[in-house]
Amino acid sequence: ETGVTQTPRHLVMGMTNKKSLKCEQHLGHNAMYWYKQSAKKPLELMFVYNFKEQTENNSVPSRFSPECPNSSHLFLHLHTLQPEDSALYLCASSQETSGGAETQYFGPGTRLLVL
């Protein structure tokens, strides 16, 4: 696989379930991101990891818990979600340098439905 991959591609879960989303980047990047994409709303940045360290938590509820064990893998652990959390969850990666922002490459996303 090349680029940024995400699993699963689709997920249906109840409000009491616990599930995890997985993202893997094969680009040698050092920064990874989680975004939420809801209908008719801008992409919302949720979390940023640089060199495995979380550098941004954009006021995300604690029912979303990220984990970054190494620079290539990023997880989003989900528990006790609400129906309004149903959305497309996109992972992205980039190579951060001292020279400024670099292109973020997105994965295909996980379509989440919370019942």
Add this chain to the structure above:
Amino acid sequence: GENVEQHPSTLSVQEGDSAVIKCTYSDSASNYFPWYKQELGKRPQLIIDIRSNVGEKKDQRIAVTLNKTAKHFSLHITETQPEDSAVYFCAASRDGNKLVFGAGTILRVKS
């Protein structure tokens, strides 16, 4: 924090015509402005970006212009084709990796 507004929300053009999408941003310290294209059911993909030290950038049929004084930037697509139909997102960033996105523009190219 940064706020990005994007207009129009939908745009229909005839094949071969030009399309222009505009974004305004609030943080004068923002210095990186990418544009992403997202086709139905697919991931967003970067199509062009511009940094604050440049006023215009062109790549074949796509161009982006930046007006730092007015804090707005625009995407220009010339000679539109049906495969240009997609949702286009602008974004702005001041510190590298924290992108703030606009709400998106649905572009329909009619053949």
